[in-house]
Amino acid sequence: MKEHRPERPAVHARAKTARPGAADGPDDAGGGAHVTLQDVARRAEVSLATASRVLNGTTQVRPDLRERVLAAASELAYAPNAHAQALARASSQAIGLICHDVSDPYFAAIARGVTRTATEHGLLVMLASTFRDPTREVDYVAMLRAQRARAILLIGSGFEDRAWERSMSAELDPYVRAGGRVAVLSRHRGLRVDTVQPENREGAAALARDLLALGHRDFAVLTGPRALTTVVDRLGGFRDALAEAGVPLPDDQVVEGSFSRDGGFAAATELVRRGSRATCVFALTDVMAIGALSAFRHHGIDVPSQVSLAGFDDIPIVRDLVPSLTTVALPLEGMGERVMSLALRAPARRSRVERISGEVVLRATTAAPPEL
Amino acid sequence: MKEHRPERPAVHARAKTARPGAADGPDDAGGGAHVTLQDVARRAEVSLATASRVLNGTTQVRPDLRERVLAAASELAYAPNAHAQALARASSQAIGLICHDVSDPYFAAIARGVTRTATEHGLLVMLASTFRDPTREVDYVAMLRAQRARAILLIGSGFEDRAWERSMSAELDPYVRAGGRVAVLSRHRGLRVDTVQPENREGAAALARDLLALGHRDFAVLTGPRALTTVVDRLGGFRDALAEAGVPLPDDQVVEGSFSRDGGFAAATELVRRGSRATCVFALTDVMAIGALSAFRHHGIDVPSQVSLAGFDDIPIVRDLVPSLTTVALPLEGMGERVMSLALRAPARRSRVERISGEVVLRATTAAPPEL
DNA sequence: CTGAAAGCGCTTACAG
DNA sequence: CTGAAAGCGCTTACAG
Numbered sequence: 001m002k003e004h005r006p007e008r009p010a011v012h013a014r015a016k017t018a019r020p021g022a023a024d025g026p027d028d029a030g031g032g033a034h035v036t037l038q039d040v041a042r043r044a045e046v047s048l049a050t051a052s053r054v055l056n057g058t059t060q061v062r063p064d065l066r067e068r069v070l071a072a073a074s075e076l077a078y079a080p081n082a083h084a085q086a087l088a089r090a091s092s093q094a095i096g097l098i099c100h101d102v103s104d105p106y107f108a109a110i111a112r113g114v115t116r117t118a119t120e121h122g123l124l125v126m127l128a129s130t131f132r133d134p135t136r137e138v139d140y141v142a143m144l145r146a147q148r149a150r151a152i153l154l155i156g157s158g159f160e161d162r163a164w165e166r167s168m169s170a171e172l173d174p175y176v177r178a179g180g181r182v183a184v185l186s187r188h189r190g191l192r193v194d195t196v197q198p199e200n201r202e203g204a205a206a207l208a209r210d211l212l213a214l215g216h217r218d219f220a221v222l223t224g225p226r227a228l229t230t231v232v233d234r235l236g237g238f239r240d241a242l243a244e245a246g247v248p249l250p251d252d253q254v255v256e257g258s259f260s261r262d263g264g265f266a267a268a269t270e271l272v273r274r275g276s277r278a279t280c281v282f283a284l285t286d287v288m289a290i291g292a293l294s295a296f297r298h299h300g301i302d303v304p305s306q307v308s309l310a311g312f313d314d315i316p317i318v319r320d321l322v323p324s325l326t327t328v329a330l331p332l333e334g335m336g337e338r339v340m341s342l343a344l345r346a347p348a349r350r351s352r353v354e355r356i357s358g359e360v361v362l363r364a365t366t367a368a369p370p371e372l
Numbered sequence: 373m374k375e376h377r378p379e380r381p382a383v384h385a386r387a388k389t390a391r392p393g394a395a396d397g398p399d400d401a402g403g404g405a406h407v408t409l410q411d412v413a414r415r416a417e418v419s420l421a422t423a424s425r426v427l428n429g430t431t432q433v434r435p436d437l438r439e440r441v442l443a444a445a446s447e448l449a450y451a452p453n454a455h456a457q458a459l460a461r462a463s464s465q466a467i468g469l470i471c472h473d474v475s476d477p478y479f480a481a482i483a484r485g486v487t488r489t490a491t492e493h494g495l496l497v498m499l500a501s502t503f504r505d506p507t508r509e510v511d512y513v514a515m516l517r518a519q520r521a522r523a524i525l526l527i528g529s530g531f532e533d534r535a536w537e538r539s540m541s542a543e544l545d546p547y548v549r550a551g552g553r554v555a556v557l558s559r560h561r562g563l564r565v566d567t568v569q570p571e572n573r574e575g576a577a578a579l580a581r582d583l584l585a586l587g588h589r590d591f592a593v594l595t596g597p598r599a600l601t602t603v604v605d606r607l608g609g610f611r612d613a614l615a616e617a618g619v620p621l622p623d624d625q626v627v628e629g630s631f632s633r634d635g636g637f638a639a640a641t642e643l644v645r646r647g648s649r650a651t652c653v654f655a656l657t658d659v660m661a662i663g664a665l666s667a668f669r670h671h672g673i674d675v676p677s678q679v680s681l682a683g684f685d686d687i688p689i690v691r692d693l694v695p696s697l698t699t700v701a702l703p704l705e706g707m708g709e710r711v712m713s714l715a716l717r718a719p720a721r722r723s724r725v726e727r728i729s730g731e732v733v734l735r736a737t738t739a740a741p742p743e744l
Numbered sequence: 745c746t747g748a749a750a751g752c753g754c755t756t757a758c759a760g
Numbered sequence: 761c762t763g764a765a766a767g768c769g770c771t772t773a774c775a776g
Contacts, residue, residue: 755766
C-alpha cells in the first residue's frame with residue numbers, strides 16, 4: 001500500500017510544527033503521521049466537505065463521488081480524529097465513571113451495567129478508580145471535565161466532609177452549567193444531582209426485623225468508615241429497627257473496619273478479641289461479610305450454629321459461598337443501567353431521585369441463636 | 373460570579389455556529405458555553421499565548437501576569453478542553469483497555485493493576501467490555517484509534533479465527549504505523565505486538581504432575597470454547613503432562629462450557645450426568661471452578677473426599693471458599709501493571725514477550741483419591 | 745518575557 | 761449536490 005500514500009502538499013504557509021514520530025518524507029518507517037480526511041479527499045479527488053459528508057452520511061452525495069470517498073477511506077485505513085470531531089461538533093462520545101475500586105465485586109457489577117448501557121448508546125466509558133482517596137476523586141472529575149465527557153457518573157458513597165463537598169461542587173457546578181450531565185449512586189442529597197439511591201436504611205431495618213424474628217437479641221455490627229453516607233444509613237436503619245423492638249445495640253458491639261474483605265476480617269477478629277457475646281453479626285457489605293466469615297472460621301467459630309452472619313448488597317459470589325450468605329439483595333447491574341440512563345436523559349428542573357429497594361434474602365449463614 | 377462572565381467579542385467575521393445548549397447572551401441559564409482560554413486571557417488582560425504558557429508551566433512568565441492568569445482561571449473555573457489540547461499537541465492522555473467483562477474477577481484484578489499504573493502516569497483509562505463478541509472487539513479498537521489513545525491494551529484470550537485476525541490487524545496495523553502502542557495479555561503470537569504471556573501450558577502441566585503425585589489416575593477437564601488460545605494451551609499442557617505419566621485423558625472426560633461461573637456449573641453437571649468416574653476435575657479457570665464446586669454440592673458430591681477439584685488463575689475470592697480452591701496462581705494485578713508498562717515503553721524493533729509463570733497452590737479442594 | 749498568527753483535523757452554514 | 765472558508769479551543773515556532 002505504500003504507493004497509495006498521498007503526497008503531502010509541497011508548500012505550506014509556514015513550516016509544519018515538528019512532532020516526535022510524525023516524520024514526513026521517505027523515511028517515515030517507524031511512526032508515520034495519521035491519515036487525515038484531507039488525505040482521503042485528495043485521493044478521492046473531491047473536496048474536504050464532500051468527504052466529510054460521505055463519511056458522516058449527513059447529506060446526499062452523488063453516488064460516484066460517494067464510492068470514490070469510501071474506497072479512498074478504506075484503502076488508506078482512515079480513522080477520523082475523534083478529538084477534531086469533538087472540537088468541531090462540541091460534543092464527545094465518552095462518559096466518565098468514577099468508583100472506588102473496579103476490582104471490588106460491588107463496583108464491578110455496577111460497572112457492568114453502566115458499560116453495557118453506554119455501549120448500546122455508542123458511548124465509550126472512561127473509568128477511574130479512586131481507591132477511596134477524596135482528593136483523587138476531585139482530580140478525576142477535573143480530568144473528565146477537560147475531556148468534555150458527555151456525563152460523569154459518581155458511583156459509591158460520598159464523603160461527609162464539608163471541605164471535600166466544596167471542592168467537588170467547585171468542579172461539578174461549572175461542568176453542569178456548561179451542559180454536562182452528572183448522575184450519582186449512593187450519595188447524600190447535598191450534591192443536588194440526579195441520583196439512584198438504594199434504600200439502605202429501609203433495607204437494613206428489614207434485615208434487623210427478620211433477624212429478630214429468628215430469635216436473636218444480641219447483635220454486633222461490622223461497619224465501614226463513619227464518614228461514608230452508606231455506613232450512616234445502613235447502621236442507622238439497623239439500630240433503629242432494633243430499638244423499636246426494645247433491643248439495644250451497645251457501642252462496643254459496633255466495630256469499624258475498611259470496606260473490604262480484609263477490613264471485614266479484621267473487624268470480626270476484633271469482635272472475637274473483645275469477647276463479644278453477640279449471636280448475630282451484621283456486616284455492612286457482603287465484601288466485609290466474606291472477610292468476617294473467614295475470620296470466624298479461623299477462630300473455630302461455626303456459622304451459623306454459633307453465630308449468625310448477614311451482609312448487604314448480594315454480590316454474585318455470595319450465593320456460592322458455604323454457607324451461602326444471608327444478605328439484602330440490591331439489583332447491582334440494574335442500578336448501573338439506571339444511573340447511566342438517568343445521565344442520558346435531558347436534565348430536569350430539579351434533580352431526580354430513583355429509589356431502589358433492597359430485598360432481604362435469608363440464606364445459610366443465619367439461623368436461630370444457639371440455646372443458652 | 374455571574375458578573376464576572378466576560379463578554380464574548382461583539383463582532384465575528386461570520387455568525388457563530390449554532391450549537392444546542394451553547395446559547396450566548398443573558399438567558400444562558402440552562403447549559404452555558406464552556407469557559408475558554410480566551411476568556412481567561414481576556415479577564416487577565418494578557419494574550420492567549422501568555423495564558424497558555426502560565427497554565428502549562430512551559431516558559432517563564434512575569435510573576436504579576438502569572439498571578440493574574442491563575443486568578444482569572446480559578447475565578448472562571450476554567451477547565452482546558454482536552455480535545456483542543458490533544459489536537460494541538462497531537463497526543464492524548466487516554467489509553468484504551470479492552471477486556472471481555474470487567475465484572476469477571478479475573479479481568480477486574482488485571483484492570484486494577486492497569487488503572488493504578490495508568491494513574492501513576494497521569495493517564496485516563498477508557499474501558500471497553502466485549503462480552504466475548506469478536507466483532508465488538510474490532511469496533512472498540514476502531515473507536516480507540518479514533519480517540520488517538522496513546523496505547524491500546526487487549527486483555528484476554530484471542531480468537532483462533534482467520535477472518536477475525538485479518539480485520540483486527542486491519543485496525544491495529546495502521547494504528548501502530550501512526551505511532552500507537554499496542555500491548556496484549558494472553559494472546560497468540562500471530563498479532564506481533566508486545567505481549568505479557570502467562571505460561572498456561574507449563575502451569576497446567578505442573579498442576580497435572582502435582583495431582584498425579586496425589587495419586588489420581590482418572591481425570592476430567594472442564595474447558596472453555598476451543599477457539600480461545602488460553603483453552604488450547606491449558607488443556608494441552610495438562611493433557612501432555614498426563615500422557616507423559618502414561619495417564620490418558622479420554623475425550624468424553626473433557627466437557628466444554630462458557631468461561632463463566634454458570635458455564636462451570638453446567639459443565640460439571642454434564643460430567644455428573646455422563647456418570648464420569650474421574651477422581652479429579654480440572655476447571656480451566658477459577659471462575660468455572662466456582663460453578664463446578666456449586667454443581668458438585670448440588671448433586672451431593674463431596675469435594676474433596678469424593679472428587680478433587682482444581683482451578684487456574686487464583687482470583688482473590690478462592691482463598692475464602694470452603695473448601696478453599698487448589699489452583700495455579702497468576703499475579704493478576706501485577707500482570708495488569710506489566711502490560712500497561714510495556715505499552716508505555718518505547719516500541720522495540722521486534723515485539724517483546726514477557727513470560728509470567730504460574731505457581732501451583734494446593735489447597736483444600738484436592739486430596740488423595742477415594743479408596744476404590 | 746510577550747504577542748500575533750499559523751496550524752492541529754474536523755464540521756457546517758453559506759453561496760453557488 | 762458541491763466547494764471555499766470560517767470556526768471549534770488550544771499550542772508553539774517566530775519575531776520582537
